[in-house]
Amino acid sequence: MFHAIMLPLVFVIGALVGSFANVCIYRLPWEKSVIWPPSCCPGCLGWIRASDNVPILSALWLKRTCRSCGIPYSGRYLAVEILVAVLFTGIYVIELMAEPQFMREPELMERLARVAYHASLATFLVVATFIDYDYEIIPDSVTVTGMVVGLSVGTMIPGIRPVPAGAETAIGGLGVGLLGLIVGAGVIYAVRVLGWVLFRKEAMGLGDVTLVAMIGSFLGWHVTPLTLFLGAILGLVHGLIRLATILRERLTGQSPRSSAIPFGPYLSLAALILMLGWRWLWPEWLAELFEVYSEVARFLLGALLGRIVGG
Structure with a gap:
């Protein structure tokens, strides 16, 4: 009975948030207020009534x-509302219905808080994705706001992040969030610098740096290198499809479209996949993988310190 009430409610909340996400996607690149003025028709400029x-x-x-002038609206507004609603519902199903034993207090409230926490991250990722796709930028108003939310909630509710990024104290929660933010930004910034050294061009934009920093502040540092790796795979698949399309257009004499591919959408999609699948990925595979990498890192660090001391 509880889920029968909550599932439609979560879907409706997601649709409402998706409607607000549309406002953010349209206005934030132009540094406009997302609160005022109310939404208006791009054709007749009349305010859209609440109904x-x-x-x-x-x-x-x-x-x-x-209703007033009959101009058609882009179908993407509807698509974004449905997308966010489906994401909210999926997060609820995974967090509460995948493990029904968490239907008692206080576990239920903790799970509901995690649903809201992950739904917030999903919303920031959707907004960043569509803005980056349209303008090849990710505004700080999206990512910095996300960092503040991730750090603040992670401090107030230290155990809200997924294992092994949970904490027991507020200071521990803040520390985990800051570590995730720093590692996330550092991983992408290192790729950015490496791309400049090797190819004398930007391999990553600063928006990608702040985007992964935001993801790290929400989910902890373990997710950030995996986000880069998975995002690169997703981007490569799309890049190959885009390359084939450009070659076909050139061969047929058509004007080729731009070959630029914003990386933010793939980082966002990778983060969503990891967030939704983490409860199965971590115990089944990732925990052992990170343990192996930790042993290798400790060995290399010991060898390096030995050479320094010995030399």
Whole structure:
């Protein structure tokens, strides 16, 4: 009975947040307020009445057109609302329904808090994805705000992050978040510098640096190198498809589209995959992998210190 009530409620909340995400995607690149003025039609510039601004339902009822002037709206507004609603619902299913034994106090409240925490990260990632896809930038207003949320909630609720990034005290929660932020930014910034040294061009934008720093502040440092690795694989697949399309356009005499591929969407998708699958990935595979890497790192560090001391 509890899930029968909560699932539709979470979906509705996700659709509402998705509607606000659309506002952020449209306005933040232009440094406009996301609060005022109210949403308006891009054609007639008339304010959209509240009854025509109900997420998902209004778009379907009005067939994605303005009631006043009849101009069609982009289908992406509806897609973003549905996407965020589905993500919220999926997070709820994974956090509460995958392990039904957590239906008692206080475990239930902790799980609900984690649903809200992960849903917040998912929202920031969706906003960053579409802005980066449109403009090839990721505004600090998205990522820095996300860092503040990740650090603040992780400090107030130290155990909210997934294993092994949980903590028992507020100071520990803050420390885990800061470590994740620093490692996340450092990993991407190192790739950025390496790309400049090897190819004399930017391999990563500063927006990618702050994006992974935000992911680290939410989920801990273990997720950040995996986000880069998985994001690179996802980007490579799309890059190969894009390359084949460009070659086909050149061979057929068509004007080729831009070959630039923003990396933010793939980092965001990788982070979402890891966040949703972490409860199975960590105990089944990743914990052992990180243990092996830790042993190798300790061996290399010991060897390096031995040579320094011996030399």
